[in-house]
Amino acid sequence: MSNDIQKNPSFLYARIAGVIQQQILDGILRTGDKLPSLRTICREYGVSQNTAMSAYYDLESKGLIESRPQSGYYVRYPRSRRPSLPNATTPSSMPHDGDPDALVSQVYGTLGEPGSLPLSLGTPANELLPIAKLNKGLMLATRSLTGSGIAYDKVEGSERLRRQIARWAFAMECNLGMDDVITTSGCLNALSYCLMAVADKGDTIAMESPVSFGMLRLAQALGLRVLELPMHAQTGVDLNAYEHALREGRVKASLLIPNFSNPLGSCMPDEHKREAVRLAELYNVPLIENDLNGDVYFGTQRPKSCKTYDRSGLVLWCGSVSKTLAPGYRVGWVAPGRFREQVLRMKLYHSISTASITQEVVAGFLETGRYENHLRKLRRTLHANQLNFARAIADYFPEGTRASCPQGGFVQWVELPRHVDALELYGKALSHKISFAPGRIFTLQNQYGHCLRLNYGLLWNDELEGTLRRLGELAKAEV
Amino acid sequence: MSNDIQKNPSFLYARIAGVIQQQILDGILRTGDKLPSLRTICREYGVSQNTAMSAYYDLESKGLIESRPQSGYYVRYPRSRRPSLPNATTPSSMPHDGDPDALVSQVYGTLGEPGSLPLSLGTPANELLPIAKLNKGLMLATRSLTGSGIAYDKVEGSERLRRQIARWAFAMECNLGMDDVITTSGCLNALSYCLMAVADKGDTIAMESPVSFGMLRLAQALGLRVLELPMHAQTGVDLNAYEHALREGRVKASLLIPNFSNPLGSCMPDEHKREAVRLAELYNVPLIENDLNGDVYFGTQRPKSCKTYDRSGLVLWCGSVSKTLAPGYRVGWVAPGRFREQVLRMKLYHSISTASITQEVVAGFLETGRYENHLRKLRRTLHANQLNFARAIADYFPEGTRASCPQGGFVQWVELPRHVDALELYGKALSHKISFAPGRIFTLQNQYGHCLRLNYGLLWNDELEGTLRRLGELAKAEV
The missing domain is CATH 3.40.640.10 (Type I PLP-dependent aspartate aminotransferase-like (Major domain))
Incomplete structure (x- = not known):
């Protein structure tokens, strides 16, 4: 492994972080596990102390690990709380030419409302742009x-x-x-x-x-x-x-x-x-x-x-x-x-x-x-957000909720239990100034009624965590 | 007349200039005629000396009048040398769906060539823009x-x-x-x-x-x-x-x-x-x-x-x-x-x-x-150009050439004698680094073969006059 990493020295730290991250997400490293010391990392991968530290900072910024004073770095991310992946979709194999437009207008007509968090958008927030x-x-x-x-x-x-x-x-x-x-x-x-x-x-x-x-x-x-x-x-x-x-x-x-x-x-x-x-x-x-x-x-x-x-x-x-x-x-x-x-x-x-x-x-x-400089920062922020969203969905959304696990981009697909009507949830969420994109607008067929899309291209903070919690509670009430 | 002008005092000078200009273009005032003195203008229109002078400056900048030292202002614009207007067009009354595209590409593909004056464009030159x-x-x-x-x-x-x-x-x-x-x-x-x-x-x-x-x-x-x-x-x-x-x-x-x-x-x-x-x-x-x-x-x-x-x-x-x-x-x-x-x-x-x-x-x-400030300048420049183009066409183009007399915009339609092939002329002009838009590209039917469009949204100067003269000579050679 270390040999492969050596081949491209320019982003050594990112590659080391990538390896450890995968181990955490795959459950090889579990919540609370102690990570190797920085010195061990230096020796194992043949890198400088600075590179090793950059790798750990990267993991920390994503919420995957935490440092404990006088003790070292520990896995923080709760592997067990990742939602399951959605099953493959099964649209009809007949071509359609319906019209989802009224619904789309309804959703995107509300975006201007002050205070409604733009979870329904598919673009990054201004704060993430240079x-x-x-x-x-x-x-x-x-x-x-x-x-x-x-x-x-x-x-x-x-x-x-x-x-x-x-x-x-x-x-x-x-x-x-x-x-x-x-x-x-x-x-x-x-x-x-x-x-x-x-x-x-x-x-x-x-x-x-x-x-x-x-x-x-x-x-x-x-x-x-x-x-x-x-x-x-x-x-x-x-x-x-x-x-x-x-x-x-x-x-x-x-x-x-x-x-x-x-x-x-x-x-x-x-x-x-x-x-x-x-x-x-x-x-x-x-x-x-x-x-x-x-x-x-x-x-x-x-x-x-x-x-x-x-x-x-x-x-x-x-x-x-x-x-x-x-x-x-x-x-x-x-x-x-x-x-x-x-x-x-x-x-x-x-x-x-x-x-x-x-x-x-x-x-x-x-x-x-x-x-490229800007993208490097943006990717890290978005990845951290994606991990936080996944955790929040696992924590707050109803039992049986499934969610996609994107390895890039800004959007996350959420499948609520099959009998939940995402459109009804949408109406209720809106009265709490929470917006999302109901699954029904992503097809010309009559499906995805229990699904929704969330935009995680936002600034992660306690308010956003609170919004996801409220949304999860509203969804639970629909079950 | 003077009463009507008084109604909107903001551009008095322009209105006075407009009246005199129309008299010149209509041949009521002829080349060499002496214009009323500034004092007469002041009295006739009930305006200040400044306003009267602005009116004459405006006419002078359009090449319509000239001042002669110690003598006053005289009509300069040669009424007799304005080309006749084209007759009404007579396209077929059947709908068409031909394809003029190859020809258009040929004309507009050459625009990048350095040195070819963009007489073929329909936009003003950069020099005229703020x-x-x-x-x-x-x-x-x-x-x-x-x-x-x-x-x-x-x-x-x-x-x-x-x-x-x-x-x-x-x-x-x-x-x-x-x-x-x-x-x-x-x-x-x-x-x-x-x-x-x-x-x-x-x-x-x-x-x-x-x-x-x-x-x-x-x-x-x-x-x-x-x-x-x-x-x-x-x-x-x-x-x-x-x-x-x-x-x-x-x-x-x-x-x-x-x-x-x-x-x-x-x-x-x-x-x-x-x-x-x-x-x-x-x-x-x-x-x-x-x-x-x-x-x-x-x-x-x-x-x-x-x-x-x-x-x-x-x-x-x-x-x-x-x-x-x-x-x-x-x-x-x-x-x-x-x-x-x-x-x-x-x-x-x-x-x-x-x-x-x-x-x-x-x-x-x-x-x-x-x-509005910018437009005021632009209009004056373009009007002066249009008058200069009309004069140049009358002076240099073949006998029987007709030309439209736009009261605005940037483009001028020229009808050469009916047997002149504007496409052949186009090829020859191009070898002299002169470009224009052949009439044939402005229709889906087989017509306007003897016509062309000129862009006068350019900086008027001796070089441009020379270009029009050369183009006129080339056209004469086709007759």
């Missing part, structure tokens, strides 16, 4: 851009940003050039152009189930039918069902969130991604990949994308900084493979170009390493 | 916006901007409230949502002919057919043809540029607008109004919009600052009348929201009067 540095970036951008970005940008988008995105993608072994990338006004906008490029009104698109309601609504706005695919809480889309849909020729394209799906938080293993791409090629069905959460991983390295395995250009890889840096900047992108011309046309025809100045700020962030 | 003030606005916006605009904006857009747009619209007697307005990523984006909201694939949309190729391409991307309507060079769309199309039930909606159309530069008289709205109501056909040039008028007040006369909510009024302030900011808007819900959904489904920071800058510009 506002001051972004503002500085804006000033720099007015200087670095020709004419301060006042003129129309190129249709394909900022050259500087596209170069940085290609460089960034290289880190997950995605071999892209600047010209493979087109920038957009956020990720949903990229998905919109992709769907318009590959599908026509009346066509069927395969998606995960449950799935981001934004993607459902987009498909419906374009007159597309949606075939919902079963999902596994940890490994994402069921590949058998996916192949079945492709083999039967029923779908014009598929649209997946392979990394940290929304709302489940699942992550397809690399071999699954490879297989999904192989099947896309075998049946010649474009795969639109929504990878907007891939950078927010809790492990030691970024999960790969389907695009990594794409040799035929059938994968349209979409991303953005809306979930990591600045939702309000509306900066996203797509590497549309063989559909470049079509996607470029859609962007040109519907919007001419995207705003220059925000693209420039993001390019600067990527170029100077400020983005 | 870059420094916009940058200052950016700094202010990071302070005035909650969280510096990092979070998602509301779907309907910045409240501050929507309030300012409503206030702005009030100036043309458009009675809008903040809630009637939805912001978008530029005007084309607004048109895109409007078309998606009111029409379905396969429907027919009535448009002007010739018409902005961006609007043609957008319609085609949405699978819409286009019925092209005849146009008059000064008064815009032919109302008989418009009514005919509506009465026959052939069109699902119409999409017009009533103020300073593109590429003709025509402006519908107010009574025509009123009539167009009446017909829209009579036949219950939504009217999408592209009013992105309305603020760039050369007269003494902003032309009204169709929205001014809209009582039934059938007019979807679209605008932006892309042609006046900052194309690269991508800030536009729509007041969609009774289609508010549908347009709002389209915006939400395809893009969630628009960037906050650039909206805030524009809101600040409108709020503080910086926008």
Whole structure:
């Protein structure tokens, strides 16, 4: 183990922390167990005292271990209190074109209400974002851009940003050039152009189930039918069902969130991604990949994308900084493979170009390493939050509650006991100024009525713990 | 006359200048005629010496008059050398769905070439835009916006901007409230949502002919057919043809540029607008109004919009600052009348929201009067340019050349003698590093082959005059 860790010395501490964390989460180390002394860590892994301390600080900040004065470090995290994982989902295999919109409006219409904690959102709270540095970036951008970005940008988008995105993608072994990338006004906008490029009104698109309601609504706005695919809480889309849909020729394209799906938080293993791409090629069905959460991983390295395995250009890889840096900047992108011309046309025809100045700020962030610095902090915070949420759900929610265990991203899927009506719970929670996203909005079918999605991209504190406790109590009252 | 001018004392000088200008352009005052002395102006109009001088400065800056030392002011502008207006256009009355795209790409693919003067563009040159003030606005916006605009904006857009747009619209007697307005990523984006909201694939949309190729391409991307309507060079769309199309039930909606159309530069008289709205109501056909040039008028007040006369909510009024302030900011808007819900959904489904920071800058510009100040300068510059272009066309272009005489906007339509092939001319001009927009790209039909569009939103100087002269010589060689 120590040998493997030595190979990449830059984040030694994170790797050591990762090993111990896994041992805690797997129950190899149990609550109250004493951890090896710092000196032992130094000797075992062949690292400096500083590195060993950084590893322990990392674990401490996640609430996994605690230091006891004069005594050392002990496991704090209660393994036994993690909720069980949800079972695989079982949506109907018929395409649907219902309308979840009224319900969505009801939920998201209340967000403006002061005091209601935004557990229903799928973006990180402002407090987790580098506002001051972004503002500085804006000033720099007015200087670095020709004419301060006042003129129309190129249709394909900022050259500087596209170069940085290609460089960034290289880190997950995605071999892209600047010209493979087109920038957009956020990720949903990229998905919109992709769907318009590959599908026509009346066509069927395969998606995960449950799935981001934004993607459902987009498909419906374009007159597309949606075939919902079963999902596994940890490994994402069921590949058998996916192949079945492709083999039967029923779908014009598929649209997946392979990394940290929304709302489940699942992550397809690399071999699954490879297989999904192989099947896309075998049946010649474009795969639109929504990878907007891939950078927010809790492990030691970024999960790969389907695009990594794409040799035929059938994968349209979409991303953005809306979930990591600045939702309000509306900066996203797509590497549309063989559909470049079509996607470029859609962007040109519907919007001419995207705003220059925000693209420039993001390019600067990527170029100077400020983005990676920020992400490192964000990942640690979110991972700690995820662990805290899991514990709180185990502690406060009704017996029999299941919850996904995301290894990245911002959202957590919770399955209450089957007879609990999450919509009724929603109404009651709202009167306590607590909001969440009811499971029913993540499907066009009549299911997930006992489920809900929580956003843990918030500042963890006693108030938030109290909110989760109250929510749990309300849920218990429904049982 | 002087009485009428007295009514609004704020821009007395502009009104006096307007009267004299009209006399010059109408040939009542001819080249070389001596103008009344400043003292006479003061007495006749009952104004101060300063006001009289401002009026003459204004006329001088437009190249209409010149001062001769020790003698006074004389008419300089050669009335006789204005080109004749083009005849009304006669497009086929069958809907089309051809594809002008290859040609458009050819023209706009060359814009990056250094040295080629952007006569082909339809936006003002950077030199005419208030870059420094916009940058200052950016700094202010990071302070005035909650969280510096990092979070998602509301779907309907910045409240501050929507309030300012409503206030702005009030100036043309458009009675809008903040809630009637939805912001978008530029005007084309607004048109895109409007078309998606009111029409379905396969429907027919009535448009002007010739018409902005961006609007043609957008319609085609949405699978819409286009019925092209005849146009008059000064008064815009032919109302008989418009009514005919509506009465026959052939069109699902119409999409017009009533103020300073593109590429003709025509402006519908107010009574025509009123009539167009009446017909829209009579036949219950939504009217999408592209009013992105309305603020760039050369007269003494902003032309009204169709929205001014809209009582039934059938007019979807679209605008932006892309042609006046900052194309690269991508800030536009729509007041969609009774289609508010549908347009709002389209915006939400395809893009969630628009960037906050650039909206805030524009809101600040409108709020503080910086926008009006800037527009005042811009209008004067563009009017002077338009007069110079008209003179240059009369001086240098082949006998029989006709040209529109826009009273606002940035673009000028030129009809060469009928047997000249503007595409051939385009190729030759390009080898001289001169670019323009061939007429053929402004239609889906096979027409306007001898026409071209010129952008006069540039800095007027000897080089530009030289370019127009060379272009005229090249055109003469084609005759």
